[in-house]
Protein backbone atom coordinates (compact mmCIF):
# COMPACT_ATOMS: atom_id res chain seq x y z
CA UNK A 1 0.00 0.00 0.00
CA UNK A 2 1.25 3.49 -0.77
CA UNK A 3 1.07 5.04 2.64
CA UNK A 4 2.73 8.39 2.12
CA UNK A 5 3.29 8.86 -1.58
CA UNK A 6 5.45 11.90 -2.23
CA UNK A 7 4.64 13.42 1.17
CA UNK A 8 7.63 13.84 3.50
CA UNK A 9 7.33 11.65 6.59
CA UNK A 10 6.65 14.11 9.38
CA UNK A 11 7.30 12.34 12.70
CA UNK A 12 10.43 10.23 13.26
CA UNK A 13 9.97 6.57 12.31
CA UNK A 14 11.18 3.40 14.01
CA UNK A 15 11.39 0.26 11.88
CA UNK A 16 11.45 -3.05 13.74
CA UNK A 17 11.90 -6.54 12.29
CA UNK A 18 13.30 -9.90 13.37
CA UNK A 19 16.59 -9.32 11.52
CA UNK A 20 18.72 -6.64 9.88
CA UNK A 21 21.48 -6.67 7.27
CA UNK A 22 23.39 -3.39 7.27
CA UNK A 23 24.82 -3.81 3.75
CA UNK A 24 28.37 -4.46 4.89
CA UNK A 25 28.63 -6.91 7.79
CA UNK A 26 29.30 -10.63 7.56
CA UNK A 27 26.17 -11.61 9.45
CA UNK A 28 22.61 -10.53 10.09
CA UNK A 29 21.78 -8.73 13.34
CA UNK A 30 18.85 -9.96 15.47
CA UNK A 31 16.51 -8.22 16.12
CA UNK A 32 16.67 -5.37 13.63
CA UNK A 33 15.85 -1.75 14.33
CA UNK A 34 16.36 1.49 12.38
CA UNK A 35 15.41 4.98 13.56
CA UNK A 36 14.66 7.58 10.87
CA UNK A 37 14.06 11.33 10.97
CA UNK A 38 13.92 13.95 8.23
CA UNK A 39 14.81 11.49 5.49
CA UNK A 40 17.97 10.25 7.16
CA UNK A 41 19.00 7.39 9.40
CA UNK A 42 19.24 8.58 13.01
CA UNK A 43 20.38 5.29 14.51
CA UNK A 44 20.65 1.55 13.87
CA UNK A 45 20.27 -1.31 16.34
CA UNK A 46 18.22 -1.84 19.49
CA UNK A 47 20.48 0.53 21.40
CA UNK A 48 19.59 3.51 19.19
CA UNK A 49 17.85 6.43 20.89
CA UNK A 50 14.16 6.71 19.93
CA UNK A 51 12.56 10.18 19.83
CA UNK A 52 9.42 10.27 22.02
CA UNK A 53 7.12 11.20 19.13
CA UNK A 54 8.34 8.41 16.83
CA UNK A 55 5.90 6.23 14.87
CA UNK A 56 6.80 2.53 15.03
CA UNK A 57 6.43 0.05 12.15
CA UNK A 58 6.46 -3.54 13.41
CA UNK A 59 7.39 -5.66 10.41
CA UNK A 60 7.61 -8.97 12.30
CA UNK A 61 9.37 -11.98 10.75
CA UNK A 62 11.25 -9.96 8.16
CA UNK A 63 14.74 -8.66 7.43
CA UNK A 64 15.55 -4.95 7.13
CA UNK A 65 18.11 -4.10 4.44
CA UNK A 66 19.46 -1.00 2.70
CA UNK A 67 17.40 -0.07 -0.38
CA UNK A 68 18.63 -2.13 -3.31
CA UNK A 69 20.69 -0.56 -6.11
CA UNK A 70 20.60 -1.71 -9.74
CA UNK A 71 23.66 -0.45 -11.63
CA UNK A 72 22.34 -1.34 -15.08
CA UNK A 73 18.81 -0.39 -16.12
CA UNK A 74 17.08 1.15 -19.13
CA UNK A 75 13.91 2.50 -17.53
CA UNK A 76 12.79 4.41 -20.64
CA UNK A 77 12.82 1.21 -22.72
CA UNK A 78 10.31 -1.64 -22.75
CA UNK A 79 10.56 -5.36 -23.13
CA UNK A 80 8.25 -6.72 -25.79
CA UNK A 81 7.72 -10.31 -26.86
CA UNK A 82 7.28 -9.05 -30.41
CA UNK A 83 10.60 -7.71 -31.66
CA UNK A 84 9.21 -6.09 -34.79
CA UNK A 85 6.44 -4.31 -32.89
CA UNK A 86 9.05 -3.06 -30.40
CA UNK A 87 11.11 -1.57 -33.22
CA UNK A 88 8.01 0.02 -34.78
CA UNK A 89 6.99 1.51 -31.42
CA UNK A 90 10.30 3.34 -31.08
CA UNK A 91 9.92 4.71 -34.63
CA UNK A 92 6.26 5.69 -34.43
CA UNK A 93 5.60 6.87 -30.90
CA UNK A 94 6.20 10.50 -29.94
CA UNK A 95 8.95 10.95 -27.37
CA UNK A 96 6.34 12.26 -24.94
CA UNK A 97 4.38 9.00 -25.22
CA UNK A 98 7.48 6.85 -24.74
CA UNK A 99 8.37 8.90 -21.67
CA UNK A 100 4.90 8.45 -20.20
CA UNK A 101 5.11 4.72 -21.01
CA UNK A 102 8.20 4.64 -18.79
CA UNK A 103 6.45 6.06 -15.71
CA UNK A 104 5.06 2.66 -14.59
CA UNK A 105 8.53 1.15 -15.11
CA UNK A 106 9.93 3.49 -12.47
CA UNK A 107 7.07 2.72 -10.10
CA UNK A 108 7.38 -1.09 -10.26
CA UNK A 109 11.15 -0.84 -9.88
CA UNK A 110 10.85 1.24 -6.70
CA UNK A 111 8.12 -0.99 -5.28
CA UNK A 112 10.34 -4.02 -5.92
CA UNK A 113 12.82 -2.50 -3.45
CA UNK A 114 15.21 -0.71 -5.83
CA UNK A 115 15.62 2.77 -4.39
CA UNK A 116 18.54 3.78 -6.66
CA UNK A 117 19.36 2.84 -10.25
CA UNK A 118 22.07 3.73 -12.71
CA UNK A 119 20.29 4.09 -16.04
CA UNK A 120 22.81 3.33 -18.76
CA UNK A 121 21.14 3.98 -22.08
CA UNK A 122 18.16 6.00 -23.24
CA UNK A 123 17.12 8.15 -26.18
CA UNK A 124 15.96 11.73 -26.64
CA UNK A 125 16.82 12.80 -23.05
CA UNK A 126 13.96 10.72 -21.65
CA UNK A 127 16.27 9.56 -18.83
CA UNK A 128 17.01 13.14 -17.81
CA UNK A 129 13.32 14.07 -17.71
CA UNK A 130 12.39 10.97 -15.73
CA UNK A 131 15.21 11.53 -13.23
CA UNK A 132 14.16 15.13 -12.73
CA UNK A 133 10.48 14.19 -12.34
CA UNK A 134 11.37 11.70 -9.58
CA UNK A 135 13.58 14.28 -7.91
CA UNK A 136 10.84 16.89 -7.84
CA UNK A 137 8.22 14.41 -6.62
CA UNK A 138 6.04 14.50 -9.76
CA UNK A 139 6.29 10.73 -10.20
CA UNK A 140 7.49 7.95 -7.95
CA UNK A 141 10.55 5.93 -8.79
CA UNK A 142 14.08 5.12 -7.80
CA UNK A 143 16.74 7.81 -7.48
CA UNK A 144 18.24 7.74 -10.99
CA UNK A 145 21.76 8.32 -12.19
CA UNK A 146 21.53 8.78 -15.95
CA UNK A 147 23.94 8.76 -18.90
CA UNK A 148 22.01 10.79 -21.57
CA UNK A 149 23.58 8.95 -24.54
CA UNK A 150 25.60 5.79 -24.40
CA UNK A 151 28.73 6.65 -26.38
CA UNK A 152 30.03 4.35 -29.10
CA UNK A 153 31.35 3.97 -32.63
CA UNK A 154 29.58 4.47 -35.95
CA UNK A 155 27.72 1.24 -36.73
CA UNK A 156 28.30 -0.11 -33.25
CA UNK A 157 26.04 -1.25 -30.45
CA UNK A 158 25.36 2.32 -29.26
CA UNK A 159 24.48 3.53 -32.78
CA UNK A 160 21.09 3.06 -34.43
CA UNK A 161 21.60 0.28 -36.96
CA UNK A 162 19.53 -1.99 -39.15
CA UNK A 163 17.93 0.78 -41.21
CA UNK A 164 18.74 1.96 -44.74
CA UNK A 165 21.20 4.79 -45.25
CA UNK A 166 19.66 8.24 -45.25
CA UNK A 167 16.39 7.17 -43.63
CA UNK A 168 16.86 9.53 -40.68
CA UNK A 169 18.08 12.42 -42.83
CA UNK A 170 21.59 12.68 -41.43
CA UNK A 171 24.35 10.45 -40.14
CA UNK A 172 24.63 10.05 -36.36
CA UNK A 173 27.36 12.08 -34.66
CA UNK A 174 28.66 13.01 -31.18
CA UNK A 175 25.37 14.79 -30.42
CA UNK A 176 23.83 11.29 -30.57
CA UNK A 177 26.75 9.71 -28.70
CA UNK A 178 28.30 8.35 -31.91
CA UNK A 179 32.01 9.08 -32.20
CA UNK A 180 35.06 8.47 -34.36
CA UNK A 181 38.36 9.53 -32.82
CA UNK A 182 39.53 10.73 -29.41
CA UNK A 183 38.45 14.36 -29.96
CA UNK A 184 34.91 13.24 -30.73
CA UNK A 185 34.99 11.02 -27.65
CA UNK A 186 35.76 14.07 -25.53
CA UNK A 187 33.09 16.10 -27.30
CA UNK A 188 30.45 13.41 -26.71
CA UNK A 189 31.34 13.21 -23.00
CA UNK A 190 31.16 16.99 -22.69
CA UNK A 191 27.80 17.07 -24.48
CA UNK A 192 26.41 14.31 -22.25
CA UNK A 193 27.51 16.16 -19.12
CA UNK A 194 26.24 19.48 -20.51
CA UNK A 195 22.78 17.98 -20.93
CA UNK A 196 22.59 16.20 -17.58
CA UNK A 197 24.68 13.01 -17.45
CA UNK A 198 25.55 11.71 -13.98
CA UNK A 199 27.57 8.83 -15.43
CA UNK A 200 29.25 8.13 -18.76
CA UNK A 201 28.33 4.88 -20.50
CA UNK A 202 30.20 3.55 -23.49
CA UNK A 203 29.96 0.57 -25.81
CA UNK A 204 33.42 -0.96 -26.03
CA UNK A 205 32.24 -3.99 -28.02
CA UNK A 206 29.34 -5.24 -30.06
CA UNK A 207 26.09 -6.19 -28.40
CA UNK A 208 23.41 -8.84 -28.46
CA UNK A 209 20.34 -6.71 -29.25
CA UNK A 210 21.84 -4.73 -32.14
CA UNK A 211 21.53 -5.60 -35.80
CA UNK A 212 24.77 -4.72 -37.53
CA UNK A 213 27.64 -5.92 -35.34
CA UNK A 214 29.34 -9.04 -34.03
CA UNK A 215 28.73 -9.43 -30.30
CA UNK A 216 32.40 -9.58 -29.31
CA UNK A 217 34.00 -7.18 -31.82
CA UNK A 218 35.95 -4.28 -30.27
CA UNK A 219 34.23 -1.04 -31.29
CA UNK A 220 36.38 1.76 -29.96
CA UNK A 221 40.15 2.19 -30.20
CA UNK A 222 42.41 2.41 -27.18
CA UNK A 223 42.89 6.12 -27.90
CA UNK A 224 39.14 6.73 -28.06
CA UNK A 225 38.52 4.94 -24.77
CA UNK A 226 41.46 6.68 -23.09
CA UNK A 227 40.05 10.08 -24.11
CA UNK A 228 36.52 9.15 -23.08
CA UNK A 229 37.46 7.92 -19.60
CA UNK A 230 39.94 10.74 -19.04
CA UNK A 231 37.37 13.39 -19.95
CA UNK A 232 34.62 11.76 -17.87
CA UNK A 233 36.85 11.51 -14.80
CA UNK A 234 38.02 15.10 -15.28
CA UNK A 235 34.38 16.14 -15.15
CA UNK A 236 33.79 14.06 -12.02
CA UNK A 237 31.77 11.30 -13.70
CA UNK A 238 32.17 7.55 -13.26
CA UNK A 239 32.34 5.41 -16.38
CA UNK A 240 30.72 2.12 -17.39
CA UNK A 241 31.58 0.05 -20.45
CA UNK A 242 29.23 -2.33 -22.16
CA UNK A 243 31.68 -5.09 -23.18
CA UNK A 244 31.07 -8.69 -24.22
CA UNK A 245 34.34 -9.49 -25.98
CA UNK A 246 37.71 -9.60 -24.24
CA UNK A 247 39.64 -7.33 -26.63
CA UNK A 248 37.31 -4.35 -26.24
CA UNK A 249 36.95 -4.99 -22.51
CA UNK A 250 40.74 -4.92 -22.04
CA UNK A 251 40.97 -1.60 -23.85
CA UNK A 252 38.31 -0.19 -21.52
CA UNK A 253 40.05 -1.64 -18.44
CA UNK A 254 43.40 -0.17 -19.55
CA UNK A 255 41.70 3.18 -20.09
CA UNK A 256 40.62 3.10 -16.43
CA UNK A 257 36.93 2.29 -16.83
CA UNK A 258 35.08 1.95 -13.51
CA UNK A 259 32.94 -1.03 -14.48
CA UNK A 260 32.61 -3.66 -17.17
CA UNK A 261 29.00 -4.54 -17.95
CA UNK A 262 27.90 -8.00 -19.21
CA UNK A 263 31.41 -9.36 -19.88
CA UNK A 264 30.10 -12.51 -21.56
CA UNK A 265 33.38 -13.51 -23.22
CA UNK A 266 35.95 -12.05 -20.81
CA UNK A 267 39.10 -14.17 -20.86
CA UNK A 268 41.51 -14.98 -18.05
CA UNK A 269 43.72 -11.97 -18.82
CA UNK A 270 40.78 -9.54 -18.76
CA UNK A 271 39.56 -10.90 -15.42
CA UNK A 272 43.08 -10.76 -13.95
CA UNK A 273 43.41 -7.15 -15.10
CA UNK A 274 40.09 -6.31 -13.42
CA UNK A 275 41.16 -8.03 -10.21
CA UNK A 276 44.48 -6.17 -10.19
CA UNK A 277 42.95 -2.75 -10.87
CA UNK A 278 39.75 -3.10 -8.88
CA UNK A 279 37.58 -2.71 -11.99
CA UNK A 280 34.02 -3.63 -11.02
CA UNK A 281 32.13 -6.34 -12.85
CA UNK A 282 28.37 -5.98 -13.48
CA UNK A 283 27.38 -9.34 -14.99
CA UNK A 284 23.66 -8.63 -15.73
CA UNK A 285 22.75 -12.32 -15.53
CA UNK A 286 19.07 -11.44 -15.94
CA UNK A 287 19.54 -10.48 -19.60
CA UNK A 288 20.78 -13.81 -20.99
CA UNK A 289 18.55 -15.72 -18.56
CA UNK A 290 15.45 -13.94 -19.87
CA UNK A 291 16.49 -14.15 -23.53
CA UNK A 292 17.14 -17.86 -23.10
CA UNK A 293 13.72 -18.38 -21.56
CA UNK A 294 11.99 -16.45 -24.33
CA UNK A 295 13.89 -18.17 -27.14
CA UNK A 296 12.91 -21.50 -25.62
CA UNK A 297 9.28 -20.42 -25.61
CA UNK A 298 9.37 -19.42 -29.26
CA UNK A 299 9.64 -15.62 -28.96
CA UNK A 300 10.79 -14.05 -32.22
CA UNK A 301 14.16 -12.34 -32.43
CA UNK A 302 15.87 -11.68 -35.78
CA UNK A 303 18.09 -14.72 -36.53
CA UNK A 304 21.38 -12.83 -36.14
CA UNK A 305 20.27 -11.58 -32.71
CA UNK A 306 19.08 -15.02 -31.59
CA UNK A 307 22.47 -16.47 -32.57
CA UNK A 308 24.35 -13.77 -30.63
CA UNK A 309 22.11 -14.33 -27.61
CA UNK A 310 22.79 -18.09 -27.65
CA UNK A 311 26.56 -17.51 -27.78
CA UNK A 312 26.45 -15.05 -24.86
CA UNK A 313 24.21 -17.36 -22.81
CA UNK A 314 26.62 -20.26 -23.35
CA UNK A 315 29.62 -18.27 -22.11
CA UNK A 316 28.47 -15.89 -19.36
CA UNK A 317 27.95 -18.37 -16.51
CA UNK A 318 31.51 -19.64 -16.84
CA UNK A 319 32.85 -16.07 -16.93
CA UNK A 320 30.87 -15.18 -13.80
CA UNK A 321 32.15 -18.21 -11.91
CA UNK A 322 35.77 -17.51 -12.88
CA UNK A 323 35.39 -13.86 -11.78
CA UNK A 324 34.01 -15.12 -8.47
CA UNK A 325 36.94 -17.52 -7.99
CA UNK A 326 39.46 -14.78 -8.74
CA UNK A 327 37.83 -12.33 -6.35
CA UNK A 328 36.93 -9.71 -8.96
CA UNK A 329 34.62 -7.16 -7.29
CA UNK A 330 31.13 -8.06 -8.53
CA UNK A 331 28.31 -5.53 -8.38
CA UNK A 332 24.61 -5.89 -9.07
CA UNK A 333 22.99 -4.86 -12.34
CA UNK A 334 20.28 -6.47 -14.42
CA UNK A 335 19.81 -4.80 -17.82
CA UNK A 336 16.17 -4.08 -16.97
CA UNK A 337 14.13 -3.60 -20.19
CA UNK A 338 15.70 -6.71 -21.73
CA UNK A 339 13.20 -8.37 -19.35
CA UNK A 340 9.97 -6.84 -17.93
CA UNK A 341 10.69 -4.10 -15.38
CA UNK A 342 10.22 -4.90 -11.69
CA UNK A 343 11.75 -8.36 -11.70
CA UNK A 344 15.24 -7.03 -10.96
CA UNK A 345 15.61 -9.01 -7.72
CA UNK A 346 15.68 -12.32 -9.56
CA UNK A 347 19.32 -11.44 -10.29
CA UNK A 348 20.06 -12.40 -6.66
CA UNK A 349 18.92 -15.99 -7.26
CA UNK A 350 20.90 -16.17 -10.50
CA UNK A 351 24.05 -14.95 -8.71
CA UNK A 352 23.73 -17.38 -5.81
CA UNK A 353 22.75 -20.16 -8.24
CA UNK A 354 26.22 -19.78 -9.75
CA UNK A 355 27.94 -20.05 -6.38
CA UNK A 356 27.95 -16.54 -4.93
CA UNK A 357 27.21 -16.45 -1.19
CA UNK A 358 23.84 -14.85 -0.37
CA UNK A 359 25.48 -12.17 1.80
CA UNK A 360 27.88 -11.31 -1.02
CA UNK A 361 24.96 -10.98 -3.46
CA UNK A 362 23.17 -8.70 -0.97
CA UNK A 363 26.36 -6.65 -0.53
CA UNK A 364 26.66 -6.37 -4.35
CA UNK A 365 23.24 -4.66 -4.54
CA UNK A 366 23.96 -2.37 -1.58
CA UNK A 367 27.43 -1.30 -0.42
CA UNK A 368 29.35 -2.51 -3.52
CA UNK A 369 27.07 -0.68 -5.97
CA UNK A 370 26.93 2.42 -3.75
CA UNK A 371 30.71 2.62 -3.98
CA UNK A 372 30.65 2.06 -7.76
CA UNK A 373 28.14 4.91 -8.12
CA UNK A 374 30.34 7.19 -6.01
CA UNK A 375 27.54 7.43 -3.43
CA UNK A 376 28.94 5.35 -0.57
CA UNK A 377 28.64 8.27 1.83
CA UNK A 378 24.88 8.51 1.17
CA UNK A 379 23.44 5.08 0.32
CA UNK A 380 24.21 1.35 0.32
CA UNK A 381 24.29 0.69 4.05
CA UNK A 382 22.17 1.20 7.14
CA UNK A 383 24.32 3.62 9.08
CA UNK A 384 23.69 6.79 11.03
CA UNK A 385 23.63 9.85 8.77
CA UNK A 386 22.86 8.06 5.51
CA UNK A 387 19.76 8.61 3.42
CA UNK A 388 16.84 6.59 4.79
CA UNK A 389 16.52 4.04 1.98
CA UNK A 390 15.29 0.88 3.71
CA UNK A 391 13.54 -2.23 2.42
CA UNK A 392 12.24 -5.34 4.17
CA UNK A 393 11.87 -8.86 2.84
CA UNK A 394 10.03 -11.75 4.51
CA UNK A 395 12.02 -14.24 6.61
CA UNK A 396 15.78 -14.61 6.25
CA UNK A 397 17.15 -13.92 2.74
CA UNK A 398 20.40 -15.71 3.58
CA UNK A 399 18.35 -18.94 3.92
CA UNK A 400 16.11 -18.22 0.93
CA UNK A 401 17.47 -15.56 -1.41
CA UNK A 402 14.18 -15.47 -3.36
CA UNK A 403 12.76 -13.55 -0.37
CA UNK A 404 14.29 -10.52 -2.14
CA UNK A 405 11.68 -11.05 -4.88
CA UNK A 406 8.91 -10.59 -2.28
CA UNK A 407 9.82 -7.18 -0.87
CA UNK A 408 7.13 -6.13 1.64
CA UNK A 409 8.32 -2.69 2.72
CA UNK A 410 10.02 0.13 0.79
CA UNK A 411 11.22 3.46 2.14
CA UNK A 412 13.19 6.00 0.10
CA UNK A 413 14.50 9.26 1.60
CA UNK A 414 12.45 8.48 4.71
CA UNK A 415 9.17 8.23 2.77
CA UNK A 416 7.24 4.94 2.95
CA UNK A 417 6.16 3.81 -0.52
CA UNK A 418 5.14 0.28 0.36
CA UNK A 419 4.11 -1.50 3.54
CA UNK A 420 2.36 -4.81 3.00
CA UNK A 421 2.22 -5.34 6.79
CA UNK A 422 0.02 -2.28 7.34
CA UNK A 423 -3.50 -3.30 8.42
CA UNK A 424 -5.74 -3.70 5.39
CA UNK A 425 -2.96 -3.15 2.86
CA UNK A 426 -3.04 -4.95 -0.45
CA UNK A 427 0.34 -5.73 -1.92
CA UNK A 428 0.93 -3.54 -4.97
CA UNK A 429 1.83 -5.27 -8.18
CA UNK A 430 5.61 -5.21 -8.42
CA UNK A 431 6.17 -6.75 -11.81
CA UNK A 432 4.55 -7.91 -14.97
CA UNK A 433 3.48 -11.42 -14.07
CA UNK A 434 3.40 -12.38 -17.71
CA UNK A 435 5.54 -11.20 -20.56
CA UNK A 436 2.67 -9.31 -22.12
CA UNK A 437 1.91 -7.45 -18.89
CA UNK A 438 5.05 -5.42 -19.43
CA UNK A 439 3.92 -3.97 -22.73
Ligand SMILES: [Zn+2]
Nearest residue numbers: 072074121335
Ligand atom coordinates in the same frame (compact mmCIF):
# COMPACT_ATOMS: atom_id res chain seq x y z
ZN1 LIG B 1 22.15 -2.51 -21.15
